[in-house]
Each structure stands twice: as structure tokens, then as C-alpha cells.
Amino acid sequence: MNRVSDAWSAVRTVEVGSPPGLSRILPPLLDAHLPRTLLAATGVALAYAATAWLGTAYIFPGARVSALWFPNAILLAALLLSRRRDWWIYLALVLPAHYLVLPLQGSIPPGRGVIGYVGNCATAVVGALALSAFVPGIRRIDRLRTATAFILLAGILAPLCTSLLVAAAAVAVGITTTFWWTTVARSLSNAFAILTLVPLILHGAAWLRQRNSMIHSARAAEASVLVITLATLGILAFVAPDRYHDFSSALLYAPFAILVWGTVRFGVPGACGPALLLGVLATWGALNQTGPFAAHSPADNTVALLVFLVITSGSLLLLAAVLEERQSLEQAGTASEARFRTIFAHSIMPTVIWHADGRILDANESFFRLTGYDSADLSSGRLSTRDLIARAGSVGIPDPLRAVPDLNTEVPLERELLLRDGRRIPVLVGGCRFPGPAAEGTAYVFDLSSLRRAESQRRQVEMLHSAVLASIHDQIVVLDQVGMIIETNESWRRFAEHSATRPFERGCVGEHYLQACAAAAQEGDTVAGELLGCTRDVLGGVSAHRRLEFSREAPEGLLWYEISIERLHRPEGGAVLTRSDITAHKNAIAQAREQRQQLAHLGRAAVLGELSGAFAHELAQPLTSILGNAEAALELLPPDTPRLSEIRDMLRDIIKDDVRAAEVIQRLRSMLTQGEIQRRPVDLNQVVREVLSLARSDLITRNVSVVTQLDPHAGLVLADPVQLQQVLLNLIVNACEAMSGGPASQRRLTIATCPVEEGRALECSVADRGCGIPSGDTERIFQPFVTTKKQGLGLGLAICRSIIEAHGGRLWAENAADGCGAKFRFTARIDA
Amino acid sequence: MVPARPLVAVVDDEESVRRALARMLGASQFDVDVFASGQEFLDSLRTRLPDCLILDYQMPGLTGRDVQRRLTLAQTPVPIIVVTAHDQPALREQCLADGAIAYVAKPLQRERLVGLIHDAIRRRSVS
Numbered sequence: 001m002n003r004v005s006d007a008w009s010a011v012r013t014v015e016v017g018s019p020p021g022l023s024r025i026l027p028p029l030l031d032a033h034l035p036r037t038l039l040a041a042t043g044v045a046l047a048y049a050a051t052a053w054l055g056t057a058y059i060f061p062g063a064r065v066s067a068l069w070f071p072n073a074i075l076l077a078a079l080l081l082s083r084r085r086d087w088w089i090y091l092a093l094v095l096p097a098h099y100l101v102l103p104l105q106g107s108i109p110p111g112r113g114v115i116g117y118v119g120n121c122a123t124a125v126v127g128a129l130a131l132s133a134f135v136p137g138i139r140r141i142d143r144l145r146t147a148t149a150f151i152l153l154a155g156i157l158a159p160l161c162t163s164l165l166v167a168a169a170a171v172a173v174g175i176t177t178t179f180w181w182t183t184v185a186r187s188l189s190n191a192f193a194i195l196t197l198v199p200l201i202l203h204g205a206a207w208l209r210q211r212n213s214m215i216h217s218a219r220a221a222e223a224s225v226l227v228i229t230l231a232t233l234g235i236l237a238f239v240a241p242d243r244y245h246d247f248s249s250a251l252l253y254a255p256f257a258i259l260v261w262g263t264v265r266f267g268v269p270g271a272c273g274p275a276l277l278l279g280v281l282a283t284w285g286a287l288n289q290t291g292p293f294a295a296h297s298p299a300d301n302t303v304a305l306l307v308f309l310v311i312t313s314g315s316l317l318l319l320a321a322v323l324e325e326r327q328s329l330e331q332a333g334t335a336s337e338a339r340f341r342t343i344f345a346h347s348i349m350p351t352v353i354w355h356a357d358g359r360i361l362d363a364n365e366s367f368f369r370l371t372g373y374d375s376a377d378l379s380s381g382r383l384s385t386r387d388l389i390a391r392a393g394s395v396g397i398p399d400p401l402r403a404v405p406d407l408n409t410e411v412p413l414e415r416e417l418l419l420r421d422g423r424r425i426p427v428l429v430g431g432c433r434f435p436g437p438a439a440e441g442t443a444y445v446f447d448l449s450s451l452r453r454a455e456s457q458r459r460q461v462e463m464l465h466s467a468v469l470a471s472i473h474d475q476i477v478v479l480d481q482v483g484m485i486i487e488t489n490e491s492w493r494r495f496a497e498h499s500a501t502r503p504f505e506r507g508c509v510g511e512h513y514l515q516a517c518a519a520a521a522q523e524g525d526t527v528a529g530e531l532l533g534c535t536r537d538v539l540g541g542v543s544a545h546r547r548l549e550f551s552r553e554a555p556e557g558l559l560w561y562e563i564s565i566e567r568l569h570r571p572e573g574g575a576v577l578t579r580s581d582i583t584a585h586k587n588a589i590a591q592a593r594e595q596r597q598q599l600a601h602l603g604r605a606a607v608l609g610e611l612s613g614a615f616a617h618e619l620a621q622p623l624t625s626i627l628g629n630a631e632a633a634l635e636l637l638p639p640d641t642p643r644l645s646e647i648r649d650m651l652r653d654i655i656k657d658d659v660r661a662a663e664v665i666q667r668l669r670s671m672l673t674q675g676e677i678q679r680r681p682v683d684l685n686q687v688v689r690e691v692l693s694l695a696r697s698d699l700i701t702r703n704v705s706v707v708t709q710l711d712p713h714a715g716l717v718l719a720d721p722v723q724l725q726q727v728l729l730n731l732i733v734n735a736c737e738a739m740s741g742g743p744a745s746q747r748r749l750t751i752a753t754c755p756v757e758e759g760r761a762l763e764c765s766v767a768d769r770g771c772g773i774p775s776g777d778t779e780r781i782f783q784p785f786v787t788t789k790k791q792g793l794g795l796g797l798a799i800c801r802s803i804i805e806a807h808g809g810r811l812w813a814e815n816a817a818d819g820c821g822a823k824f825r826f827t828a829r830i831d832a
Numbered sequence: 833m834v835p836a837r838p839l840v841a842v843v844d845d846e847e848s849v850r851r852a853l854a855r856m857l858g859a860s861q862f863d864v865d866v867f868a869s870g871q872e873f874l875d876s877l878r879t880r881l882p883d884c885l886i887l888d889y890q891m892p893g894l895t896g897r898d899v900q901r902r903l904t905l906a907q908t909p910v911p912i913i914v915v916t917a918h919d920q921p922a923l924r925e926q927c928l929a930d931g932a933i934a935y936v937a938k939p940l941q942r943e944r945l946v947g948l949i950h951d952a953i954r955r956r957s958v959s
Contacts, residue, residue: 620917620938621846628852631942635859662939669919 037086041093044078047071049097056101058189058283065185067283067302071098073193075124076154077201080131080138087128091121111173119166123190127158140206141199141268142328147321151195151314159190185299188306195313196276199268223266230258230274231281238278238285263316267324271316279309349444354431356439358386358404370447372420385443389429392416407431407443417445425449474580477507481539481573483514492579501552504528513577514539531563538565538575549582560586619665623658630654679807681716682724684753684762684828691728692751702736703744709752714762717828719807724828727800727811731766731824734796738770738822746820761809761830767823772815781813804828836863838953841882843867843899844915845891853886853940860946870894874902882910884952886945889916889927900930911952915940 048071055066071094078090098117130153131138141147163186170176233254255278262270286301344351350367352360360383368374377383386404392414405415412430419425431443469476469489478487485507488496496506502525504516514535520528527550534546546565551558560583568574634651692699692706699706717724732749739747746769756763773781780786782801787794797811804811809827816823840862842853850866857864865882867873871894873885885903889896896914903910914927919937927935933955934948 621849623939624915624917625846625848625852627939627941628849628856632852632855632859635856635942658939659941662937666919666937 033083033086037082037089038093040078040082041086041090044074044090045093045097047074048094049101052098052101058287065182065189067185067189067287067306068193068280069186069189070193070197072120072123072159072190073197074201075120076127076158076194077198077205079124079128080198080202081205084132087125091125094121112170112175115166115169115173115175119162119169119186122165123158123162126162127154127194130154130158138202140202141317141321142324144318144321144325147318150199151317154198155191155195155310155314156187159187159194163187163190181299184303185306188303188310191310192279192306192313195310195317196272196279199272199317200276203267203269219266223270226258226262226265226270226274227277230255230262230277233258234278234281238282239290259312259316260319263320264323267327268317268320271320272313275309275313275316279305279313282309344442349446351442351444352383352385353440353442354385354407356404356433356441358384360385360388361440367445370419370445371417377420388418389415389427389445390418392426405429408433408441412446414448417447426452474578476579477513477577478568479513479535479539479575479577483512483535483539485509485511485513486574495579502528504531534563534565535575535577538567539573541567541573557583559583620662623661623665627655627658627662630658678720678722679718680721682719682721683714684717684719684724684764685710685712685714687721687724688728688751688753688764691725691732694725695729695732698733699736699749702740702747704736704739704747704749707748707750709750709754711752711754711762714753714755715830717762717807717830719828723803723807727803727826728764728766730796730800731826734824735766735768735770735822738768738772740770742770755830756827759830761827763825763827765823765825767816767821769816769821771821772819773813773822778813778815782811800826837861838883838949839863839865839880840884840886840949841865841867841873841876841910842886843870843873843891843896844886844888845869846888849888849938856942857886857946857949860942862946862949870896870899873899877906877908881908883956884949885910885912886949887912887914887932889914889923890918897927897930900927900932904931909956911956913945913948913952 051070051074055069055071058067058069059065075090075094079087082090095117098120099113131150134149134153135146138146138150141150160183163183166186167176167179167182170182171179176182237252237255255274259271259274259278262274264270266273282305283302286305289301344353344362345364347364348366350370351364352367353362354360359381360378363373363378363383371388373383384404385407389405389407407429409430409432412428415427415429416424417427417429426448428446428448429443430446431441433439433441469487470491472489473491475492475495476489477485477492480486486509488507488509493508496508500506502520504513504520507513507516514532517528517532517535521532527548530548530550534543534548537543538546544567547562549560549562551560553559559581562580562582564578564580566576566578568576630651634648634655637648637651688708688710692708728751732751735749736747739749748769750767751765752767753762753764755761777786782797783794784798785794786798797813801811804826808829811824811826813822813824815821840857842850842857842864844850844853844866845868847868850868854864854866865876865880867876870887870891874894887896887899894902896916900912900914903912912932913934913936914932915936915938916923917938924935933952936945936948
């Protein structure tokens with residue numbers, strides 16, 4: 001095949017420079033069907049020759065035309081069965097066959113062979129062309145329309161037209177002088193041959209093409225009987241009529257029954273074959289002056305017979321075509337019905353055949369399975385569309401008064417189906433009426449139960465999904481694969497409505513989130529830019545998860561947010577953005593970090609306390625030396641040396657400062673040494689002075705002026721002086737910090753002592769001119785870990801209150817009456 | 833005849849402190865012997881017994897307490913004034929219980945120290 005294709009390609013390239021017309025010849029020569037076509041054409045030529053030889057035995061007297069001329073019919077059949085492009089092969093091979101037979105016809109005038117060949121070919125070609133135009137691709141004559149066209153075009157028109165031309169040519173060349181006789185004779189002989197032989201050949205070829213082309217023995221026997229009977233009758237009627245002279249009339253009409261029998265039982269072959277056989281016998285008889293067609297001259301007899309045969313064969317052919325067409329339709333109908341039944345029976349869709357009065361005439365297995373009924377219920381006639389199908393929610397099924405539902409609907413209807421067990425299920429019902437007068441139709445019943453269940457489950461899942469989304473405190477937005485918002489939760493919508501400050505934070509379903517982020521990024525929003533990049537990474541599959549944090553200034557302070565971007569796990573892709581307020585978390589982290597720092601500081605302080613002894617020792621040693629040297633020098637200096645008086649002053653200063661440093665060390669030692677509470681009578685005023693001395697440098701640094709209003713008649717309190725110092729120092733430090741934000745001129749610290757509780761206790765107050773205590777927090781500030789400072793653990797006041805209460809006193813705070821500052825008071829029991 | 837000045841022994845591992853106290857006590861009409869360690873002081877007792885002992889408590893080797901105990905065991909009648917940079921109440925009680933006549937925290941003021949020495953010498957002479 002490849003070699004043929006290559007050759008074909010080579011031919012195509014040759015065609016470019018080939019002379020016109022040659023391209024039409026070359027392809028057929030290289031056709032793959034050529035060998036088969038040549039073989040078929042050779043067979044046709046041989047058949048042509050054989051039948052031409054046979055036809056020489058049936059020459060019309062005086063017409064040089066055969067009464068039974070089958071070659072044209074054979075050629076016509078061959079052309080109908082072959083491709084038009086192969087016709088020239090058949091026509092070419094018939095030529096030698098035609099000339100092979102000519103000598104059998106006696107002396108042949110010049111030109112007769114040509115006229116005969118051309119005429120024969122013309123009859124076949126014209127008939128084939130005409131038929132192909134009206135019935136393209138004719139292979140069988142099994143329709144009334146086909147038979148009619150065949151009879152008129154191939155059987156009558158083609159032979160008549162070509163016979164006219166042949167006769168004219170024959171007369172013109174002097175072959176014959178009887179133009180009309182030649183025309184009629186040739187037309188009739190060709191017509192009979194065409195009407196009988198061509199259908200036989202066509203149907204025979206069609207039978208051979210069938211895969212299972214076998215003849216049933218019964219039909220073969222019947223056909224044999226038919227042929228034998230017809231042959232016998234034909235011989236008796238037309239070949240040897242004299243032997244049964246008394247029955248000659250009956251024998252003449254007897255073949256008609258056979259012909260009809262053959263037509264009815266075997267269709268077109270049964271009509272044409274017997275007609276052909278009968279025609280051969282009758283024509284022989286007519287030409288030989290035997291039989292019923294011997295009243296006139298052989299030529300007249302033959303013409304009359306041929307007319308009779310043409311009419312008879314044409315009629316039988318039409319009858320056979322009608323019968324075959326009817327049979328085809330019946331078979332098609334039967335096959336269609338069988339197919340429908342198969343479809344109906346095996347369809348997974350429950351289907352019924354209904355009558356307009358409500359009866360269910362038939363139902364398939366699917367319907368039985370659905371309803372629980374069976375074929376016995378169907379046969380008993382209990383099944384009715386009125387009883388089984390009703391509107392949803394209707395009562396009283398079955399209800400004999402209810403109208404039969406009209407199932408001839410274009411649009412499926414939602415109804416309820418009553419099952420055998422009494423349950424009602426939702427169904428979709430649709431159907432149509434059958435065409436024709438019968439009030440019947442078909443209907444299908446689609447069970448909606450599973451669909452409804454699935455729908456219900458889907459709704460429940462959706463509701464749960466929505467409820468979960470609505471319940472989540474964090475803001476959630478779902479994006480599709482291109483960044484379009486496809487869903488948001490309630491928290492997101494609330495945030496967008498009330499709290500969003502950026503345009504892309506207000507996105508709603510249907511908006512392009514990435515575009516909003518891109519627009520914001522172009523305007524300089526760095527958060528939007530980072531969010532855009534992270535979202536693109538997740539949507540693009542670069543990363544399955546991204547996270548970013550950002551802060552935002554708000555009236556209530558700095559707010560922190562975290563956005564988590566997760567890939568949406570579905571085939572279409574997408575992403576889920578979750579925005580969480582992590583302000584509290586951040587603050588907790590910061591507070592924990594500060595507490596760690598505070599603890600570290602406390603640890604350092606503890607270490608310092610641990611090392612206080614060492615520090616004090618290291619300081620005390622050089623101070624001891626300084627003091628000793630200074631005092632010794634002072635003693636050694638003569639009292640009356642003028643220049644040395646200054647030195648004496650310096651030494652005195654050294655001594656005083658050294659003593660002062662020693663006092664500081666002593667206080668520091670006392671403050672840092674962890675010891676048990678040692679209560680003793682303590683001058684509270686002196687404690688105030690000592691604390692002020694200790695804090696003197698700090699007060700100077702903070703530009704805080706101090707006013708003391710110490711009651712000179714205040715007695716002694718029973719307390720641990722170190723712990724009292726700690727309380728006072730804490731209150732003084734707090735007061736200084738409260739005033740740190742105000743102008744230096746306003747920073748005044750007032751410490752006062754006075755007797756209270758009818759002299760049973762002393763009260764000490766520390767008042768500042770600072771920012772005061774927030775409203776409602778005068779008690780809260782004494783709770784542990786509560787502080788208004790930017791730094792600090794919030795334990796100082798709690799510890800102070802604990803110390804004072806351990807001494808039997810009270811510690812409380814109040815805002816100044818003029819609203820400027822706060823005052824802390826504590827009491828201590830007087831040592832009675 | 834010039835009355836002999838009281839002899840005060842100063843035991844302190846810190847040289848600057850020994851020198852300063854020697855100057856201060858010397859200017860205060862005392863004779864001063866300084867010792868860098870407790871052992872050195874105890875060895876000196878074979879030759880000379882001071883009228884008062886200024887004993888530093890925190891010293892390497894023999895601590896002030898060790899010296900105090902050895903003096904008590906040897907029944908050496910030397911008034912001891914314990915001086916220290918670590919002022920701890922428990923330590924004070926302990927030293928006084930071990931026989932010290934005074935426990936003073938550094939830095940030492942001349943007036944107070946001289947007063948304590950005179951008191952110590954007076955008590956000793958009475959006893």
C-alpha cells in the first residue's frame with residue numbers, strides 16, 4: 001500500500017507537467033482496485049459474449065435484432081455495480097467480446113459492428129446515468145420509487161432513445177431499411193432483458209455481499225419447485241403446446257400463478273427470474289411459430305409477446321418492489337420495536353407505558369424495583385397512574401375520584417410516587433404521548449429521594465460551614481486561583497465595615513483582592529506589598545503557607561495583626577487568608593520580656609545584696625585608711641600654723657565626707673541585707689530625714705523640691721526602721737516619677753507626719769504634684785503587678801502595703817483635692 | 833618621769849589600714865604595734881603584751897575569731913576591740929560573747945576608737 005501511495009505521490013508530481021486529460025487516465029491505472037475491476041470487467045465481457053451468442057438464436061426476422069438481447073442488460077448491471085471511473089474498462093473489454101460474437105451473426109456489413117457496439121454501450125451508459133441521477137448508489141430494486149425509476153428510465157427510455165439512434169444509424173449505413181421496426185424490436189428486446197436480468201444481477205450481487213449469504217434449504221426447495229413448475233408449464237404452454245392441446249388455454253394462464261407466487265414469496269428475484277424464464281420459452285415459441293403466440297408472423301408474434309412480457313415483468317417488478325418495501329418496513333418496524341423493547345426493558349430509568357385512562361400497560365424492571373410491584377401486578381391491571389402518582393402533599397392516595405395525571409408533559413413535573421409498601425417518595429415525572437390515534441404514551445419516573453437527601457446533607461454541611469465561619473473570631477477571606485474573593489466570614493465583614501483603614505481590607509465577594517493589594521502597594525503601602533507577594537506565592541504554588549505580621553496605630557494604642565495565608569486544598573486552587581488580632585499576644589510577650597528583665601534586675605540586685613558585704617568591705621577599707629590618715633594628720637598639725645589652717649580645714653572636710661560615706665555604706669548595708677524584721681522604737685521623723693538624705697542626689701537630679709511638715713511632738717513608733725525606710729523610699733521614688741512629666745517648677749514633694757487615732761498612731765503622708773491616680777484605681781494600684789509606669793513590675797506598692805499592715809498600720813492613696821497630684825498615707829502604731 | 837604611753841596592737845591584713853591606724857593612734861598618744869596577721873601577733877605575745885588589741889575580723893589564715901579564741905584559751909588578759917567592714921548583728925553578738933569588749937564597723941572614727949581603747953585599758957587596770 002505504501003508503494004502504491006508513493007507511486008501515487010510520484011504520479012501527482014508528474015501531473016504538474018502532464019498534458020491535460022492524462023491526469024484522468026493515470027490514477028485509474030494505478031488504482032489498487034484495478035486488478036479486481038479488470039477481473040470483473042473480463043467476466044462481464046465473457047457474459048456479454050455468451051449472451052450475445054445466445055441472442056443470435058433469437059434474431060428477429062427481417063430486423064437484424066435479437067428478440068432476447070441480454071448483453072446490454074449485463075453491461076447495464078455491471079455499470080450500476082461499479083464505480084463510474086471504471087466504466088471505461090468495462091466498455092473497453094466488451095468491445096472485443098462484441099466483435100468476437102459478430103461473425104456468428106452471419107455476414108456483417110461494414111459499420112454494423114461499430115453501430116452495434118456503440119448502440120449497446122449507449123443503452124447501458126444512458127440507463128446507468130439516468131438511474132444514478134434519480135437513485136444514486138442503486139444496489140437493489142426494493143422500493144416502489146426505485147422500481148418505477150428503473151422501469152421508466154433504464155427499462156423504457158434508455159432502450160427507446162438508443163434504439164432510435166441505432167436504427168437511424170443502421171438505416172443510414174444501409175444495414176437495414178426498417179427504421180421503426182428496428183427501433184421497436186430493439187427497444188422491446190432490450191426492455192425485457194433489462195427489466196428481468198438487471199434486477200436479478202443486482203439482487204444477486206447484493207445477496208453475495210451479505211456476510212451470511214446462505215440459502216435456507218426450505219426456501220431453496222420452494223424455489224426449485226417454482227422453477228421446475230414454471231419451466232414445465234412454460235414448455236407445455238409455449239414449446240410443446242400441441243401435446244396438450246385441450247389444456248392449452250389453461251396452460252397459458254397457469255404460469256401467471258407461478259409468477260405471482262414467485263413474486264410474493266421471493267420478491268424481485270422471484271418476479272424477474274420466472275419472468276425471464278417464461279420469456280425465454282415464450283419467445284422461442286413465438287419465433288418458431290409454436291404456442292399461443294403463433295397467430296401472426298414470427299416477428300409480429302414476437303413483438304406482441306415482448307410487449308406482453310415487458311408489461312408483465314414490469315408489473316411484477318413493481319409488485320415485488322412494493323412487497324419488498326413493505327417487508328423492509330415491517331422488518332424495520334419489528335427491529336425498531338425490538339430495539340425499543342430492549343431499551344425499555346433494560347433502561348435504568350423507571351419507565352412505563354400508560355393509557356390515557358390511567359392504566360399502566362407496561363413497565364420495565366427499573367420501575368418494578370423502584371415501586372416494589374411486579375409483572376403480576378401489572379398483568380392484573382392494578383397499576384394505575386392515578387393511584388401511583390400524585391402531587392406532593394396530597395392526601396387520599398389512592399383516590400378513585402382524582403383525575404388521571406396528564407403525563408404528556410414537555411417539562412418534567414415534581415410529584416410523589418406511592419410505593420407498594422405505602423411509602424411516598426419524591427419523583428420527577430415526564431413523558432409524552434405516542435403518535436397516532438392510540439391514547440397511549442410513555443413516561444419516566446426519576447427518583448428524587450437520593451437527590452433530596454444529598455441536597456439536604458449538602459445544605460446541612462453548608463449551614464455548618466457557614467456557622468463555623470461565622471463563629472470564628474478571626475477574619476477569614478477565601479480567594480480563587482486568580483485572587484478573586486469568593487467567600488468571607490462575618491468577622492471579616494464586620495471588620496471591613498467598622499475597622500478597616502486600608503481599601504483592600506474592605507474587600508467583599510466578587511472583588512479582586514490582589515488588585516486591591518497591588519493598588520495599595522503602588523501608593524506606598526508596604527504591608528499591602530508584602531501581602532501581595534505572599535498571596536501570590538501561595539496561589540502560584542511556590543509556598544503552601546505564608547505568614548506576616550503588621551501593626552497599626554489606633555486611638556486605643558498600637559494594634560498588631562497577623563495574616564496567615566494557606567493554600568486552599570481543592571483542584572481549582574485558591575487560598576484562605578486569616579487575619580488575627582495579636583495585640584494581646586504581643587503585649588503579653590512584651591510584658592513577659594519586661595518581667596524577665598525585671599527579674600534579671602532583681603537577680604542582679606540580689607547578687608548585689610549578696611555582694612553587698614564584699615562591696616562594703618572594699619569601700620570600708622580605703623575609707624578607714626583615709627579617715628585614719630586624715631585624723632592623724634589633723635592631730636599632728638600644730639594648732640598655730642597659719643598656712644596650715646587651711647590644711648586643717650581640708651582634713652576636717654575629708655573626715656566629714658568620709659564619715660558621711662560610712663553612713664551611706666551603713667544604710668546601704670542595712671537596705672540590702674536580708675534579715676528578720678527587727679521592731680524597735682523608731683523616730684519616724686528621723687527615718688524621714690534619713691530617707692531624704694539617701695534620696696537627696698536623686699531628688700536633685702529630678703529637680704524635685706521637698707517640703708517637710710514633721711510634727712516635732714511625734715512620738716516613737718514600734719517598727720523596723722529599715723522597712724519603714726523602704727516604704728518611704730518607694731513612695732518618694734513613685735512621687736518623683738509621677739512628677740517627671742510635668743514642668744520642673746511644679747515638682748514639689750511634701751512629706752508630713754502627725755499623730756492620728758487619738759495619739760495611738762502616727763501618720764506619714766507623701767504628696768506629689770504629678771499626674772494623679774487614674775479614676776477608680778486608688779485601690780487597684782496596691783494589687784500586685786499593677787503599675788501605671790512604663791517600666792516596673794508593679795510590686796512596690798503591694799510590698800509597701802504588706803509591710804505597713806504587718807506593722808499594724810494602713811497604707812492608702814487618694815488624689816489631691818485640687819486634682820493636681822496624689823497623696824499616699826500610712827500609719828504606724830506608736831510605741832506605748 | 834614621763835608616764836609610758838599605752839601600747840595598742842593593731843592586727844589587720846590591709847597595710848594601708850595598719851599604717852593609717854598606726855598614725856591615728858600614734859597621734860592620739862598611743863604606742864602602736866602593727867601586725868599583718870593573727871599568727872604574727874600571737875607570736876609577738878612572747879615578748880610583749882599590749883594594753884589593747886585592735887583586731888580585724890576578716891583576715892586570711894587565722895581569722896579574728898581564731899585569734900580571739902586562742903587568746904581566751906591562753907587566758908591572755910588583752911582587751912580586744914574587734915573591727916570589721918562586715919557589720920552583721922550575728923557577728924557582733926558572737927564577738928562580744930567571745931570576750932571582745934567592743935565591735936566596731938569600719939571606717940573607724942578616731943574619737944570613738946580612742947574612747948573605746950581608754951575604756952578597755954581602764955577596765956583592765958581595774959580588774
